[in-house]
Amino acid sequence: MTAPAESIVFEGLRKSYGGREVLAGVSAAIRAGEIFAIVGPSGAGKTTILRLLDLLEGVGGGRIAYDGREVHFGDPEALAQRRRMAMIMQNPVMFSATSFDNVAYGLWLRGLDEAEIRGRVFAALDFVGLLEAAGQRSDRLSGGEQQRLAFARAAVLRPKVLFLDEFTANLDPANVRALEEATLRHRAETGCTTVIVTHNLLQAKRLADRVAFLLDGRFVEVSPTHTFFEDPARPETRAFLSGELAF
Amino acid sequence: MASAEILQIVLLSLLVSGTATLIGAGIGIPAGALVALKDFRGRRFVRTVAFTFYGFPPVLAGLLVFLLLSNAGPLGFLGWLFTPIGMIVAQVVIVTPIVMGVTISAVMVVERRTRETALTLGADESQWRATALHEARVGVLAAVMLGFGRAISEVGAVLIVGGNIAGYTRVLTTAIVLETSRANYAEAMIFGGILFVIAFAVFTVLHRLQARGIL
Amino acid sequence: MRPWHRAPLPWPRFMTALRAAFVVALLLILAGLAVTWSAPSSANVTVATTTSARDSGLLDYLLPFFSEETGIGVRYVAVGTGQALDMGRRGDADVVIVHSPIEEAVFLAEGHGLCRSVVMQNEFLVVGPPSDPAGIRGLDNATVALGRILAVRAPFVSRGDNSGTHLLERRIWSWVGYQPTPVAEPWYREAGQGMAATLQIASELEGYTLTDSGTYAVYRTSLRLEIDVKNDPPLQNYYSVIPVNPVIHPGTNVDGAVALAKWLVSPRGQALIAGYEVNGQPIFHPIGQDGC
Numbered sequence: 083m084t085a086p087a088e089s090i091v092f093e094g095l096r097k098s099y100g101g102r103e104v105l106a107g108v109s110a111a112i113r114a115g116e117i118f119a120i121v122g123p124s125g126a127g128k129t130t131i132l133r134l135l136d137l138l139e140g141v142g143g144g145r146i147a148y149d150g151r152e153v154h155f156g157d158p159e160a161l162a163q164r165r166r167m168a169m170i171m172q173n174p175v176m177f178s179a180t181s182f183d184n185v186a187y188g189l190w191l192r193g194l195d196e197a198e199i200r201g202r203v204f205a206a207l208d209f210v211g212l213l214e215a216a217g218q219r220s221d222r223l224s225g226g227e228q229q230r231l232a233f234a235r236a237a238v239l240r241p242k243v244l245f246l247d248e249f250t251a252n253l254d255p256a257n258v259r260a261l262e263e264a265t266l267r268h269r270a271e272t273g274c275t276t277v278i279v280t281h282n283l284l285q286a287k288r289l290a291d292r293v294a295f296l297l298d299g300r301f302v303e304v305s306p307t308h309t310f311f312e313d314p315a316r317p318e319t320r321a322f323l324s325g326e327l328a329f
Numbered sequence: 330m331a332s333a334e335i336l337q338i339v340l341l342s343l344l345v346s347g348t349a350t351l352i353g354a355g356i357g358i359p360a361g362a363l364v365a366l367k368d369f370r371g372r373r374f375v376r377t378v379a380f381t382f383y384g385f386p387p388v389l390a391g392l393l394v395f396l397l398l399s400n401a402g403p404l405g406f407l408g409w410l411f412t413p414i415g416m417i418v419a420q421v422v423i424v425t426p427i428v429m430g431v432t433i434s435a436v437m438v439v440e441r442r443t444r445e446t447a448l449t450l451g452a453d454e455s456q457w458r459a460t461a462l463h464e465a466r467v468g469v470l471a472a473v474m475l476g477f478g479r480a481i482s483e484v485g486a487v488l489i490v491g492g493n494i495a496g497y498t499r500v501l502t503t504a505i506v507l508e509t510s511r512a513n514y515a516e517a518m519i520f521g522g523i524l525f526v527i528a529f530a531v532f533t534v535l536h537r538l539q540a541r542g543i544l
Numbered sequence: 545m546r547p548w549h550r551a552p553l554p555w556p557r558f559m560t561a562l563r564a565a566f567v568v569a570l571l572l573i574l575a576g577l578a579v580t581w582s583a584p585s586s587a588n589v590t591v592a593t594t595t596s597a598r599d600s601g602l603l604d605y606l607l608p609f610f611s612e613e614t615g616i617g618v619r620y621v622a623v624g625t626g627q628a629l630d631m632g633r634r635g636d637a638d639v640v641i642v643h644s645p646i647e648e649a650v651f652l653a654e655g656h657g658l659c660r661s662v663v664m665q666n667e668f669l670v671v672g673p674p675s676d677p678a679g680i681r682g683l684d685n686a687t688v689a690l691g692r693i694l695a696v697r698a699p700f701v702s703r704g705d706n707s708g709t710h711l712l713e714r715r716i717w718s719w720v721g722y723q724p725t726p727v728a729e730p731w732y733r734e735a736g737q738g739m740a741a742t743l744q745i746a747s748e749l750e751g752y753t754l755t756d757s758g759t760y761a762v763y764r765t766s767l768r769l770e771i772d773v774k775n776d777p778p779l780q781n782y783y784s785v786i787p788v789n790p791v792i793h794p795g796t797n798v799d800g801a802v803a804l805a806k807w808l809v810s811p812r813g814q815a816l817i818a819g820y821e822v823n824g825q826p827i828f829h830p831i832g833q834d835g836c
Contacts (some may be wrong), residue, residue, distance in 0.1 A: 112369055124371065127613065136449060138445065138448060138449065161451075161453055164448070164449075164451060165451040166382065167448060168450065168451075169449040171445070171446075171449075175443055175445075175446040176333075176469075177446075177460070177461075177463070177464060178464055179555070183555070186554075187450055187460075187554050188450040188451055190553070190554040190555070191451050191452055191551075191552065191554055192451065192552070193552035231776060235450065235452070237450070239450070317523050333786055342574055344579060345580070346574070347576065348572070348573055348576030348577065348580070351569045351573045351576070352573055354569070355569065355570075355573070390831060398637030399635075400634055400636050400795065401633070401634035401635060401636070401637050401825050402634075402711065402735055405635070405636075405795075406795075409797070410636050411590060411619065411636070412580070413580035414577070414580050417576070417577070419582065435719055452554075453551055455551050455553075456551050456554060457554060459553040459554060459555065460554055460555070462562075463554070463555045463558050466558070492621035493620075493621070493622075494619045494620065494621060495604070495621055502578065504753060509741070510595070510599075510737060510738040510740055510741050511599060511738070511740045512740045512741060512743075512744050512766070529560075
């Protein structure tokens with residue numbers, strides 16, 4: 083049986099949009115199975131990193147390797163690699179179908195048979211506590227329920243890497259809690275590598291094993307969570323923390 | 330007016346406009362989906378042309394088809410002038426741009442919204458196209474409805490190309506024109522009423538399907 | 545080849561329904577096309593004729609007899625005189641039935657007509673409101689009548705559609721020395737429509753108009769118009785049948801066309817024409833001369 087999660091090692095990632103350089107050489111080694119948080123000021127490029135790692139866009143410079151295999155955006159293996167990963171974005175986009183169908187979507191793409199799909203979909207819906215909503219149209223669910231459904235839709239695929247892009251940004255505290263708890267439970271049960279982008283430092287503190295601070299297109303610091311918050315190595319990090327946490 | 334004659338006119342209307350709409354949809358939906366989803370050179374030009382032909386006057390389409398199908402024209406050997414087939418051809422010319430244009434709009438809206446989600450869940454290009462079609466299904470159905478509505482209530486093209494021949498190429502709209510020119514307003518109203526009922530029925534059925542979320 | 549069919553597609557129920565709908569649509573299209581593809585047109589004669597010929601009701605009465613007795617089906621398209629002759633020129637009709645001797649002569653001179661038979665005759669009338677503001681009732685000279693209408697600027701409604709009736713009307717105006725300018729002169733209106741609608745408008749506006757006796761006879765009871773001028777020689781209306789010359793358009797059904805032309809001037813055809821009555825009056829005078 084293949085390993086449940088993959089490591090991602092990237093170095094020197096660069097990306098520009100319309101002449102503006104967003105990433106100026108970002109490097110890190112995310113270990114298989116860890117929860118890795120990326121924090122930083124708004125517009126710093128955090129989401130861009132996720133999009134590059136999820137092979138949604140090509141890099142302007144640098145390399146990415148998954149479990150030691152280097153993959154580029156345009157490669158024939160990119161599709162296969164992308165299928166081993168999943169992303170949940172800030173505003174969930176549900177297809178115009180029932181919750182069951184939405185969660186089953188990715189499994190249909192992968193050609194699984196109906197019986198196995200049924201089993202996995204119900205399990206995933208149960209995992210996020212939306213079993214009763216299986217037959218309902220997803221676009222009638224609340225924002226928090228849709229995001230939980232998005233989580234189920236990603237988790238059911240048994241990805242090796244899960245990307246969460248500000249995925250609780252617009253939700254009320256109860257749903258935030260439910261999703262954070264689902265994230266932790268998911269990693270505990272499957273050991274999936276999870277990369278989180280968040281502007282909520284407390285969330286990073288709650289979930290992550292390690293935290294990376296992105297500033298001016300570079301990782302200024304990458305430290306274990308405890309170190310990051312209690313005794314950051316860099317003055318920029320210290321300044322950021324005191325600015326963000328003092329409210 | 331004999332009810333058999335009225336029935337024949339009604340059936341011919343449905344036959345001509347229905348067949349033309351199906352053919353127009355068969356061309357317009359794939360073409361529209363392709364233009365909306367696939368980036369190719371000259372795509373913007375094709376889109377502009379498709380939207381421009383929205384407003385193409387149906388009677389002008391009739392005139393052009395008439396000149397094509399006339400014995401003095403390039404396709405005269407087909408012998409389709411003043412026949413129901415010729416009328417179908419004229420209506421296909423009218424319906425296809427409408428179906429294609431509305432399909433393009435419907436699919437483009439869907440594309441903006443759901444493409445990324447589909448890709449992050451692992452869709453490749455062909456799977457994404459199927460997804461886009463599924464998401465746009467209500468809009469595409471609306472495109473077909475619009476096309477049929479235009480076809481069944483169109484009068485200029487079917488009059489010019491069909492010739493309004495009794496028992497052969499007379500449809501509801503051209504019958505109304507004829508009866509009105511003869512000042513037989515009661516007969517004209519009968520045909521008008523039937524036409525209204527048909528249009529109303531089609532739109533009601535399809536609206537129900539849309540509301541029930543089936544399509 | 546791109547693996548279009550090999551990648552498993554999402555939404556299996558929708559895809560199945562879509563494929564089924566596609567098959568059904570295809571079947572319906574084929575069925576529709578098959579149904580509209582009726583009997584081969586070589587068995588039929590296509591007639592180009594005028595709206596006034598149609599509106600008199602004669603063709604709908606007469607042609608079924610022809611089809612029954614000869615087994616040849618007839619389809620007629622009624623348009624303006626100009627377009628009817630043009631249909632003959634383009635080869636879209638096998639035979640032309642019009643009532644415009646001047647244009648017919650040109651048509652034959654151009655070589656588009658095989659031969660010409662005069663079939664029947666009626667006449668044009670000037671009709672007007674019962675009050676007769678121009679004082680023309682009982683005249684037998686349309687030129688004088690229109691001159692009087694012009695003088696008092698009584699309301700006049702024209703066909704305005706370049707039909708044979710319209711062209712005759714303009715010719716009479718030219719004999720009076722007048723060029724109608726409908727936009728500038730409010731008493732002269734162009735209906736731009738067929739004879740029945742034009743009569744209706746004239747009746748409503750209490751105006752005069754030029755009409756063929758056939759259409760007038762059909763609608764007389766529903767109009768408030770009286771006959772003012774009749775029996776004027778230039779207003780006599782001669783209907784001819786002209787089979788189209790197959791030399792120019794080889795696909796023409798010349799046998800059927802000539803059969804129809806001969807039948808119309810045969811004793812049988814002529815008798816039927818003479819016996820055709822509307823509101824108790826015969827409206828065509830058979831004067832058949834076989835020119836074919």
